[in-house]
Every structure is written in structure tokens, then in C-alpha cells.
Amino acid sequence: MITTYFEEDYRPVVAKAAAGRFLPGSSIEIIRELGSRQPLRHVLFDFDGTLSLIREGWMNVMVPMMVETLAATGTRESAHTLGEMVREFVMELTGKQTIYQMMRLAEEVTKRGGTPQEPIVYKQIYHDRLMERIADRREALRSGRASPEEMLVPSSRPLLDGLRRQGVELYVASGTDEPYVMEEVRLLGLDEYFGPHVYGARDDYRTFSKAMVIDRILKENHVPGAQLLGFGDGYVEIQNIKAVGGVAVAVASDEAQRSGKPDAWKRERLIGAGADLVVPDYQDYQPLLAYLWNAGA
Ligand SMILES: [Mg+2]
Numbered sequence: 001m002i003t004t005y006f007e008e009d010y011r012p013v014v015a016k017a018a019a020g021r022f023l024p025g026s027s028i029e030i031i032r033e034l035g036s037r038q039p040l041r042h043v044l045f046d047f048d049g050t051l052s053l054i055r056e057g058w059m060n061v062m063v064p065m066m067v068e069t070l071a072a073t074g075t076r077e078s079a080h081t082l083g084e085m086v087r088e089f090v091m092e093l094t095g096k097q098t099i100y101q102m103m104r105l106a107e108e109v110t111k112r113g114g115t116p117q118e119p120i121v122y123k124q125i126y127h128d129r130l131m132e133r134i135a136d137r138r139e140a141l142r143s144g145r146a147s148p149e150e151m152l153v154p155s156s157r158p159l160l161d162g163l164r165r166q167g168v169e170l171y172v173a174s175g176t177d178e179p180y181v182m183e184e185v186r187l188l189g190l191d192e193y194f195g196p197h198v199y200g201a202r203d204d205y206r207t208f209s210k211a212m213v214i215d216r217i218l219k220e221n222h223v224p225g226a227q228l229l230g231f232g233d234g235y236v237e238i239q240n241i242k243a244v245g246g247v248a249v250a251v252a253s254d255e256a257q258r259s260g261k262p263d264a265w266k267r268e269r270l271i272g273a274g275a276d277l278v279v280p281d282y283q284d285y286q287p288l289l290a291y292l293w294n295a296g297a
Helices: 059-071 079-092 098-111 119-143 156-165 178-187 210-221 235-243 264-272 285-294
Strands: 042-045 169-177 198-201 228-232 247-251 277-279
Touching: 042 210, 059 079, 059 098, 059 119, 079 098, 098 119, 098 169, 119 178, 156 169, 156 285, 169 178, 169 210, 178 198, 210 228, 210 235, 228 235, 235 247, 235 264, 247 264, 264 277, 277 285
Parallel strands: 042 169, 042 228, 169 198, 228 247, 247 277
Antiparallel strands: none
16 A cells, blocks of 8 residues: 655645633633543654744745745746745645745746746755754754743743643654754753654654654554644644544744734634644643643543
8 A cells, every 4th residue: 555645735724713702810722622632641742833943033034035046037026926925835735844844945946937946946045045044043052142042932832731631641743853842842841742753854854744753653653643632823733633533732932922812813723723722822831731631531
């Protein structure tokens, strides 16, 4: 049997994001009550925007790079028009591996009569520029000039400590290239939580997907999807977790401001993907853990 792991497109399961109820005195919005269910044993985290803020602002690198590339085809569209179009499809594809955004760029170049580069070439150009932008942050962490807390979604560590106390296994699966994810997990001091369970994109994008990581967790541990809990700020992980019957927590993180308020666009989109709960960050990790482990009690 040939299994392919092409990542699926966004597929809304909810027509209009209904407002949930808030756990009293907290920022935790419950979209779907958990009810009585099996105990959660394995917990999967997306990385960028869900734990790490090292790559915050990546879109302000990707969009101009794509606008430049499209403008070079000689199209008559203004930079503004191109910018809006690009922003839309980049956001639409967020959560998938970067290469998918670059495949789309290549298609848009072709549509405008240009001859595109291979998507992997575009990905490299983008990545070089992004690394330039975030080199300072990585260096600040490495040298100790910045503390990991400054570049984490608020209260990530207390949440992870709390999860560890529940005795669950923790995993990271990211659409960013694996060596970088591993390095940034270490820079943020999170390696003690995840150990060898850190997965990311590979050069051959067909050999990795978040769905594949989920598959492996369930198979290797002989557990049903109902025992899986997932945290993510992208639709892919929410969709994948729900597809196996797990519990999905949408992290509508405000990456730039860390305001403690949910990002409206992420919230809407992640509810649309089937999220059970929405949090802006982990400031209310205590009621969150209590709810996740006791709701059905
Ligand atoms: Mg993310």
C-alpha cells in the first residue's frame, strides 16, 4: 500500500465560528464541551506561534519576497495588489510546511507568464532572509542576553510542567525544517520536556507531515486517538488532531504583542477547523489543565 502524506488544504467544518462559553474568570473559551472521555496520555504541540516566538514576523519576510518575485514577471499589477493577493494565500496555507507556500508562488509566477524557479529555491531565498531577521534573537538566547521566557508564548513552561505532572508524553511537530526546530527547542530550554520527540519538515517534504507524526504516536503506543491532546495555532494540526478523535486546543496567540488577548483571525479560523477550546496563551494553565483532566469526572 502506498501512503502519501500530502498535507490537506483548509477545510472548514463549522460555517460560522460560534462563540463558546468562557471558563469562569479565565481566558479559556470552550467551543465544544469535552464531556466524559478517556484520559489524555499523549500531547502534541505545534512549535512556531504555539510555543516559540523566535520566528515571529516571518510573514513580513515572506510576503515582500514573493511580491518582488511576482513583480519581476513584468505584471502590471501594483505592489499593493500583489501584496494583498500574496498575503491571502500565505495565510491560507499557514500551518503547512513552507514548501507548499513556495509551490503556490511558482504557480503564480507561471500564471503571469514567468518561468518559475523550483519551489525549493524560493524556500531557500526566503529562509536566508528570515534567518537574517532572527539571527539576533537566536544569538541573544545563545549568549544568555535574552531569557527564553521573552521568546515563548506566555506561561509555556508552567503549562509543560503541569502536563508533565499528569504523566503524559510530550511531542513537537513543526512545518519548519527539523534541524532548526531541534536547535530552537534547545535554545528555548524546552529539550528537557520533549527529549527525542521533536519532528520537523524534511528536504523531501513527502516524508513528513503532522498527520504522519500523529499516526506514529498512536501506532507505536497502541493508543486510540481519543487519548491525544493537541495544541496549535495553525489549522493543519487542529484538523489532524480532530481527524483521529483527539482534543484540539487552538492557540490564538498574539505573537507580536503578547497581549494576552486572542488573535481574532486565528481564533475564527481554528474554530472553523474544529478546535474544541481556544486560548490566547497559557496564562490560565491551571484551570485549563483542571478542565482537560476533570471535565468528564
Ligand atoms: Mg504554528
